Amino acid sequence: MAAKWIPILVTFSILYVSQLVFACNDVSTSACLEFVAQNPAMCDDGSCYATLCSRTCHKCALKCYSCGAVTRPENCNTTIECPSKEFECVLSKSFAQDSTEVFALGCALGNVCDNDNGNTMCCSNDLCNNNKTQPTTTTTARKLSVRRENKKKVVRQTAASCSDIHPDACRDLLSSDANICNTTCAKTICPVTCGACKHCYDCDYVSDSSQCTSTRLCQQGENCYGIETITAYSEHGFRLGCAPDLLCSHLASMAVNTFGRKRALAGACCDGNLCNSNLKAVTTTTTTTTTTTTTPTTTTTRTTRTTTTKDPLCQCKGTNHFQVSNECYFISSTHGTRQHGKEYCKRHCGHLATFTDPSQLSAVTHHIYLLKHGTSGSFSDFFGYHQYDHMFVDAMKHTSSHTHPTYIWESTGRTVSSSFLSNVQGTYSDMCAITYSLHSSHIQAASCTASHYALCQLKNH
Structure with a gap:
């Protein structure tokens, strides 16, 4: 026995x-089960999942x-x-x-x-x-026997992606290991959770930064920012959005002249998801002393003012900006669809150009015409000869009549005067508008998906 x-x-x-x-062990068993349910081939060679899910991947x-x-x-x-x-x-x-x-x-x-x-x-x-x-x-x-490898095609996250490959699993990973985002693999498959790319509050103007509810996904190398600004009606507020690192470095050291003295500007960048919602205005305290000759008494009055300034990021300066009749204009650096141009204008503190009358449009296109021919200085290298004849403006087709279509300025809702219109019948489906030519006071119909430069107008802050 x-x-x-x-x-x-x-x-x-x-x-x-x-x-x-x-x-x-796996960093998080629940996360690894979620990953493998989404992608059964995640453990194949060349995937970084095995470093996070060693047991699930039979390592x-x-x-x-x-x-x-x-x-x-x-x-x-x-x-x-x-x-x-x-x-x-x-x-x-x-x-x-x-x-x-x-x-x-x-x-x-x-x-x-x-x-x-x-x-x-x-x-x-x-x-x-x-x-x-x-x-x-x-x-x-x-x-x-157990089959430990699945040779199906592996679904991998690319470095340029700005979304978690599985949001719930990414949250489980971070919950299991607070330092997991120090690993390259976690940053690659969970870039939002790990802060490799982020969402920021994005508003052109709010009276209080905490009131902004619109968000935007920033690009790689951008951070959230907020800055004091002031409207054309002298209303104090804030502008929020995404900004590249270079702009953030300028914000950190920025100061402005206000009431004859230099003061710091309320504005900064932050490195985190939706971190730009609590910007506060900078206040300055000034002391005024009044002395009378009738009595030896000195009266001192203390006054506290909240001072504001125009957004320094929205100034009409630089080689690509020019001013006509107290309005500042600039042209997109590349051509593309109308939406592409509209987004370019917005990123640079502007909007697609609007005009109150044809003479204003004519003055702008004439100015560009002169710049294009190198008679006004620094723009001679920037402008070519004919590629800026047709540029997207803010006008959009409102009624699609074959013979008498009407247009509105999209940003204001105002009707475009018929005196602007030239050859606006175009194709029935052409819903957008471009400048007719340089040295012209007219606009004409164009496809919104055609490729043109955008004529932008700096916002009044």
Whole structure:
């Protein structure tokens, strides 16, 4: 009967060693299950998931049930981690001296699993060795195979992507390990959660920065910012959005002259998701002393003023800006669709140009005409000869009549005077408008998806 104890004694020695092994686990089991449900091939070579989900990707030694002698395998609740990946989970049946059937569970090397013994069963999954189907004296030692690799195409996150590949899983990762975003893999697949790219509050004007509810996804290398501004009606407020690093460095050191003295500007960038909602105005305190000659009494009055300034990022300066009749204009740096031009204007503190009468449009196009021919200085290199003849403006088709279409200025809702219109019938589906030509006071119909430069107008702040 003693010979029947050999499998149990071998298993005991292996179980004891395995308890000395350091644990190898997923950073977050729930996150890894969510990742693999989304992408069954995530563990394939070339994917970084294996660094976060070592156990799910079968990069760890197995976990096995471990008991010395139990009457039923399912009664074993103790678990261990095997010494290395060469070990498998084992279930071995034997008989005690009183002929009672007992089971030993643990880790075993391949040579034990390959032993042609009907009382031993090995398997290759975590915690697989307490199966209710026990080996009998008529079974042979066998390995329960498991496919550990899936060669389907791997879905990978690109470095330029600005969205988490699985938002819930990313949150679970960060909850399990507060430092997980220090790893390249986590930043790659969870860029929003890890702050590699971010959303910022984005409003042209709000009286209080906390009132802004519109958001925008920033590009790589941009941070959230907020800055004091003032409207054309002298209303104090704030402008919020995304700004590149270079602009942020200027904001940090910016000061303006107000009431004859230099003061810091309330404006800054922040590096975080939706972090630009609590900007406060800068206040200055001035002291006025009044002395009268009739009495020796000196009266001192203390006055606190909240001072504001125009947004320094919205000034009519630089080689690409020019002023006509107290309005500042600039042209997009590249051509594209109307939406592309509209977004360019907005990013540079402007909007597509509007005009009150044809003479105003004529003055602007004439100015561009002169600049294009190099007679007004620095713009000669910037402008070509004919590529700026047709530029998107703010006008949009309001009624699609073949013979008498009407247009409105999109930003104001005002009707465009018919005196602006030339060849606006165009194609029935052409809903946008462009300048007719340089040195002209007219606009004409154009497709919104055609490629043109945009004529922008700086906002009045």
